[in-house]
Amino acid sequence: MSVLLVEDRGPVRLLTLNRPDRHNALDTELTAALLDGLVDAGAQPGVRAVVVAGSGRSFCSGADTGEFADLTPDRADAVAARAELTTRLQGASAALSVPVVAAAHGYVLGGGAGLAIGADLLVIADDARFGYPELRHGIVAAIVMADLVRQAGRKAAFELVATAEPISGVEVGALGLANRVVPAAEVLATAVGLAEQLAAWDPAAMAATKRHLHAVADLTLADGLAAGQALNQRMRGFRSGAEQ
Numbered sequence: 001m002s003v004l005l006v007e008d009r010g011p012v013r014l015l016t017l018n019r020p021d022r023h024n025a026l027d028t029e030l031t032a033a034l035l036d037g038l039v040d041a042g043a044q045p046g047v048r049a050v051v052v053a054g055s056g057r058s059f060c061s062g063a064d065t066g067e068f069a070d071l072t073p074d075r076a077d078a079v080a081a082r083a084e085l086t087t088r089l090q091g092a093s094a095a096l097s098v099p100v101v102a103a104a105h106g107y108v109l110g111g112g113a114g115l116a117i118g119a120d121l122l123v124i125a126d127d128a129r130f131g132y133p134e135l136r137h138g139i140v141a142a143i144v145m146a147d148l149v150r151q152a153g154r155k156a157a158f159e160l161v162a163t164a165e166p167i168s169g170v171e172v173g174a175l176g177l178a179n180r181v182v183p184a185a186e187v188l189a190t191a192v193g194l195a196e197q198l199a200a201w202d203p204a205a206m207a208a209t210k211r212h213l214h215a216v217a218d219l220t221l222a223d224g225l226a227a228g229q230a231l232n233q234r235m236r237g238f239r240s241g242a243e244q
Contacts, residue, residue: 001018002018002033003017003018003019003027003029003030003033004016004017004018004030004033004034004037005018005055006037008046008047009192009196010196010199011046011047011048011049011196011199012047012048012049012050012051012192012195012196012199013041013044013047013049013050013051014050014051014053014192015034015037015038015041015050015051015052015053016052016053016054016055017030017034017052017053017054017055017059017060018055019055020054020055020056020057020058021056022061022064023054023056023057023058023060023061023106023107024054024055024056024058024059024060024061024112025060025061025062025063025064025065025066026060026062026063026064026086026089026111026112026115027063027064027066027067028067028082028085030064031085031086031089032085034052034089034092034115035085035088035089035092038050038052038089038092038093038096038100039092039096041096041098042095042096042097042098047098048098048198048199048200048203048206049098049099049100049101049195049196049198049199050093050096050098050099050100050101050195051100051101051102051103051188051191051192051195052093052100052101052102052103052115052119053102053103053104053187053188053191054103054104054105054106054112056106057105057106057107058105058106058107058108058112059102059103059104059105059106059107059108059112059115059116059128060104060107060108060109060111060112060115060116061107061109061110061112062107062109062110062111062112062113062133062134063086063110063111065137067082083143086111086143087143089111089115090111090114090115090118090143090144090146090147091118092118093115093118093119093120094118094120094214096210097203097206097207097210097211098199098203098206098207098210099120099121099195099198099199099206099210100119100120100121101119101120101121101122101123101191101192101194101195101198102115102116102117102118102119102121102122102123102124102191103123103187103188103190103191103192104116104122104123104124104125104128104130104169104187105124105125105128105184105187106125106128106129106184107128107129108124108128108129108130108131108169108172109129109130109131109132109133109166110131110132110133110134110141110144111143111144113130113131113132113144113148114141114143114144114147114148116130117147117148117151117177118144118147120210121179121180121191121194121198122172122177122178122179122180123178123179123180123181123182123187123190123191123194124169124172124173124178124180124181124182124187125169125181125182125183125184125187126168126169126170126181126182126183126184127168127169127183127184128168128169128172128184129166129167129168130166130167130168130169130171130172130177131160131164131165131166131167132144132148132160132161132164133164133166134161134164135161135162135164136164140161141161145157145161148160148161150217151176151177152175152176152177156175169181179194180194205235208231208234208235212227212228212231215227216228
């Protein structure tokens with residue numbers, strides 16, 4: 001059985017993490033499969049939006065701790081390779097030209113929480129358990145913290161990583177980390193509906209919108225306005241197909 005299920009629903013590609021017996025924990029195989037799945041989705045002209053979901057009772061419980069025994073200082077090459085793979089996955093959604101919607105329920109922990117907020121939009125179940133339990137395992141929420149502190153702010157981010165206590169989907173919404181908070185039974189349908197809405201726009205305009213948002217997020221106001229002026233001029237060519 002594949003660790004990643006791929007389904008096309010019209011212009012929306014659904015990627016479903018498929019290790020339900022492990023709450024879709026991210027072992028190396030699943031991490032690589034999901035990264036490849038996201039990259040492939042972005043390369044397909046017929047795919048205009050992506051939904052990432054989890055099978056079974058959870059979205060993703062984070063890194064598979066069963067692999068930790070092999071990731072030791074004396075195996076530096078393996079440690080470095082896994083860190084690089086995790087980093088590439090964390091940044092994959094933002095790097096895609098098409099929008100990515102995460103549909104999260106059940107456990108949304110550690111790397112799974114990073115995956116959820118790393119998407120462009122997040123739909124989360126009101127009773128989901130979201131958090132960063134890394135300190136309980138004597139490790140650090142290192143890679144996923146980059147997205148967390150940018151989106152939640154320093155105080156909220158520090159509390160999440162330093163207490164290692166999970167919060168509910170309702171609290172995730174209150175922190176501004178989720179776009180929709182719905183009952184668990186409605187998560188996937190809501191996420192697909194959002195993805196369908198985004199997929200209906202002109203793909204060049206959507207890709208430019210996404211790139212521009214990420215570009216200006218860390219710029220000064222003056223630099224952001226200058227970048228906006230440049231894009232404003234280029235976008236005149238979208239409808240004619242001049243902008244690729």
